[in-house]
Amino acid sequence: xxxxxxxxxxxxxxxxxxxxxxxxxxxxxxxxxxxxxxxxxxxxxxxxxxxxxxxxxxxxxxxxxxxxxxxxxxxxxxxxxxxxxxxxxxxxxxxxxxxxxxxxxxxxxxxxxxxxxxxxxxxxxxxxxxxxxxxxxxxxxxxxxxxxxxxxxxxxxxxxxxxxxxxxxxxxxxxxxxxxxxxxxxxxxxxxxxxxxxxxxxxxxxxxxxxxxxxxxxxxxxxxxxxxxxxxxxxxxxxxxxxxxxxxxxxxxxxxxxxxxxxxxxxxxxxxxxxxxxxxxxxxxxxxxxxxxxxxxxxxxxxxxxxxxxxxxxxxxxxxxxxxxxxx
Numbered sequence: 001x002x003x004x005x006x007x008x009x010x011x012x013x014x015x016x017x018x019x020x021x022x023x024x025x026x027x028x029x030x031x032x033x034x035x036x037x038x039x040x041x042x043x044x045x046x047x048x049x050x051x052x053x054x055x056x057x058x059x060x061x062x063x064x065x066x067x068x069x070x071x072x073x074x075x076x077x078x079x080x081x082x083x084x085x086x087x088x089x090x091x092x093x094x095x096x097x098x099x100x101x102x103x104x105x106x107x108x109x110x111x112x113x114x115x116x117x118x119x120x121x122x123x124x125x126x127x128x129x130x131x132x133x134x135x136x137x138x139x140x141x142x143x144x145x146x147x148x149x150x151x152x153x154x155x156x157x158x159x160x161x162x163x164x165x166x167x168x169x170x171x172x173x174x175x176x177x178x179x180x181x182x183x184x185x186x187x188x189x190x191x192x193x194x195x196x197x198x199x200x201x202x203x204x205x206x207x208x209x210x211x212x213x214x215x216x217x218x219x220x221x222x223x224x225x226x227x228x229x230x231x232x233x234x235x236x237x238x239x240x241x242x243x244x245x246x247x248x249x250x251x252x253x254x255x256x257x258x259x260x261x262x263x264x265x266x267x268x269x270x271x272x273x274x275x276x277x278x279x280x281x282x283x284x285x286x287x288x289x290x291x292x293x294x295x296x297x298x299x300x301x302x303x304x305x306x307x308x309x310x311x312x313x314x315x316x317x318x319x320x321x322x323x324x325x326x327x328x
Contacts, residue, residue, distance in 0.1 A: 005135035012074045012102050015132055015140050019074050024057045027072065027100075032058060034070070037144035038098065038126060042068060049092075056088045061159055064089070067094035074130060076103035082111060085125075097124045104147050112148040124150035167217075168196035174215055175200050178290040182213075186298050189213075198201075198280075201225070208232065209308055211301055213293055214272075218279040220289055223272035224295040224304050233267045240269035242311035253303035263287070273300060 011163045016022035027034065027036070028044050035042035041063040049056040058070035069088040073081045081099060089097040099112070105125055112127040119125070127148035132140040176195035188211060192202050201212030208228030214221045226236045240262055243250065251258050261270040277292050278285045 004135070007133050007135055009131055010132040010140040014130055016074060019072055020025065020048075020057075023074055024072055027070070031058070033142065034098070034100075034128075034144055036129065038146065038149075040068070040096070040275075041108075044252045046138060046159055049088075051088050051091050054084060054087065056084075062178065066096065067092050068096040068123055070100065072100045073099070073101045075101070077101045077105045077108040077127075082108055086115070087124065089123075095122055096124045096126070098128060100128050100130050100144075104129055104132050116150045126150075132290050165226050167280065170283075171196050171198060171215065172247055174286060174290070175213075175278060177286060178293060179212060181295070182294045185294055187299075188297070188301055206305070206312070208236070211297065213297060215289075215293075216279045217281050219274060219276060220279055220293055221272050221274040222293060222300050223270050224269050224300065224308070225268060227268035236267060237262065237264075237309070239311050240271070243271065243307060246307055246311075250303050250307060254299050258300075268285075271300075271304065296302065 007016040012023075016026060024047060028047050031042045031044050042060045045059045045061055045067070047058055049059040056069055057072045058203075059067040060070060062068055069085065069092060070097055071081055071085045071088065077099070081307075085097045087098045088094065109127060110126050114126045124147060125148065129145045129147050131143045131145070133143060134140045172194050179189055179194060179200065189200070189202050192200050194200065198216060199212045199214045203210050208226060210225045210227075212223050212225055214223060225240055228235055240260075244262075245259065246261055247258075256273070258313065259272045259274065263269055273295060273296050275289075275292055278289050282289065
């Protein structure tokens, strides 16, 4: 049978006793080994590059002439080296940061992954684990393993998060303007505050009944949402049914068609009007969209409020008020 050697892990300190005096000079002379692991073509520009009162281990450049900073730590990762990596990259105008370590902490793995998501598309962060092995009496060989690296998927996730954050900002602004307009025409939402969600609403004094404004990216709607919570499904459906029986009169009062959603697979019900006049991304038309939403809400509220109060009483008299949760 063929003889097969046994792979033995070698402590890094047995090879490079001192990080600055031993490991960094070796890496600078063998930068192509790191480059191969990262699929980058690297050339050393300077060792121990001064950055303010700090000293970068290795400043390199890639095949495009862009700076690459390399920060070495042949021990467990810490906040100090994470901060240095970001500091060196930003102060030197580098495009790539490489942090080498023998023991990456989970917290720093997540931090480096987040930096890849949050940074511009041309900025890259690598977290690389350094190990050494030998077979028998052979010389120890370094092994570089990418723990965190940039990717198209990570950048797309970051872009989606950025867009989501901007969407929250836009919604706050949109609701601030809409509620200010609504307050001049109706007291219904006078005490409602702007929020980052895609809806704002109020109960209007009716338990389990909310009158909501909803803004989507390309559309908007107003609605009456019925949900008194767990144990009240039958009550929700009973109230909806009593209102649906008056559908023609309610739609005549509103002045147009209404969407009736009993939502049989769930607990709640919805009675709504989709306006089709644009949504959050149509910033230039926000004023017109808000005006139409306020007008539709006033008409929907007037068409439904008194009938909802009457239907609530009828539902209770008909035994549809499920104080016994087993009724659901």
